[in-house]
Amino acid sequence: MARHDFQLSAPAQSEAVELAAEEGHDTDIPSNLGIIKGPGADGLDKEFDIEKCELSSRTSQSGPSDEFNAPAEAANPNVIGWNGDDDPENPLNWPSSKRWGTVAIVSSFTFLTPLGSAMFAPGVPQIMEEFGSSSELLAGFVVSVYVLGFAFGPLVVAPLSEMYGRLPLYHACNCLFIVFNVACALSTNLDMLIAFRFFAGSVGSAPLALGGGTIADTISREQRGTAMALWMSGPTVGPIIGPIAGGFLTQAAGWRWVFWVTAIAAGVITVAGIFLMKETYGLAILNHKVARLKKETGNPHLKSSLDSGLSPKDLFLFSIIRPSKMLFTSPIVFLLSLYVAVAYAYLYILFSTFTSIFVTNYGFTTGTAGLSFLGLGIGSIIGQVLTTVWGNRTAQKHIRKGDFEPEHRLPLMYPGAVAMPIGLLWYGWSAEFQTHWIVPILGTGIVGFGLLMLFMAPNTYLVDVFTLHAASAMAACTVMRSVFAAVLPLGGQKMYNALGLGWGNSLLGFIATALIPIPFLFVRYGKRIRTKYPVNL
Structure with missing residues (x-):
């Protein structure tokens, strides 16, 4: 060309x-x-x-x-595009109620799938008792295996959506999410439950993988911030509400009803989506238009103006090979992904052990054990608000001065890097000495605050650094953190049994302390490192 x-x-x-x-x-x-x-x-x-x-x-x-x-093809009569800036087929020109209704449905499902990862946690002791298992490894894995699905699901969902559009993937994954949650509710042994939890997480990743694209399809840049905030509230609020609701539901009706309620809620949203949602992906809309015009005109040479010529094979390679290559050849991607992965794994270690710790040490019931997750949730919300406000102000200040570099995003990690080990030590030793229950929960609030500060800044930084291939860099980070979050919690309970809550959480805190230099290193030497170690794609 x-x-x-x-x-x-x-x-x-x-x-x-x-x-x-x-x-x-x-x-x-x-x-x-x-x-x-x-x-x-x-x-x-x-x-x-x-x-x-x-x-x-x-x-x-x-x-x-x-x-x-x-x-070059703009003047080619065989290239089919939008009929002007006000084409009613363009999702950006849909009526406001239709556009925001689509965002509401997608946001509802994006709220439900993260909720499903944590809502189940308070019922783990019941499940282990019913299935006659005392394996602490399986007790942790039955919770964290869900997030393992979050690692692999998007690698398939994303390229398929580029070929067939977003709507078929939403409908298919939503229906499968219902099926796998029903299968979880009907499981007769622990192996079945773990397998179906993995599949539920894999298909449940669809709204997380596609939701941002749907918002970009339908909402103008001026209003997109509001829509993104609505969509992102699910992963933030879901893990707070999930364990609280799951604890009381498990106590009242048994652990299987956690999955029945999830399936029922998913069914309502899925039905609403089938009747109210339309395809929003411009390429898919124009491809349907091209197919219709080919049939009407008999012209086989028509093609979409958004057709990049990429084959299905290339789409899969870009979605799978690129993130892996970036993860293992870029020090920036690897080290930041490692830091985020460790912090994220700590979250699931806490998820998988909170119920047993607060029931055993503090006499919580299965219902009130869900309240022990409040500290993590409130701390995460505070961290997200501070990250958004501070991050935007810092970036705008340097942009106005004309000296903005991607490394200006990373000082946001400093308070998170310090808060993480402090929160772990606070939580661990206060629970070890069985101080009032509010004290360890306050410690987990500091952990939640640190987690969000460490989680948000690297993603924004990777977008600024890798620009044209930013999505692959973020996918690499997502895969690593999901795998860590699924695997590391398997040893959480054994660690606490061997070392106690104080020294067990101190060990986690020492590892978090050892990682503190990473953001300082990249703030100072990041530009030099990314110049010295380019990623050949």
């Missing part, structure tokens, strides 16, 4: 990267927008095709390439 001399302006480039990151793919995979109109480097208005961008080399280095291809 021919090269052109113009450059992509910073605003247009930023929009391309932001859109792709929200949709969960790299910028050389089709988006719902396709072409950005904006000023070029010479100040004249131009159109930039954000899918058919061609880097000067196949290398993701310290920053993005500014060379893009012109939309």
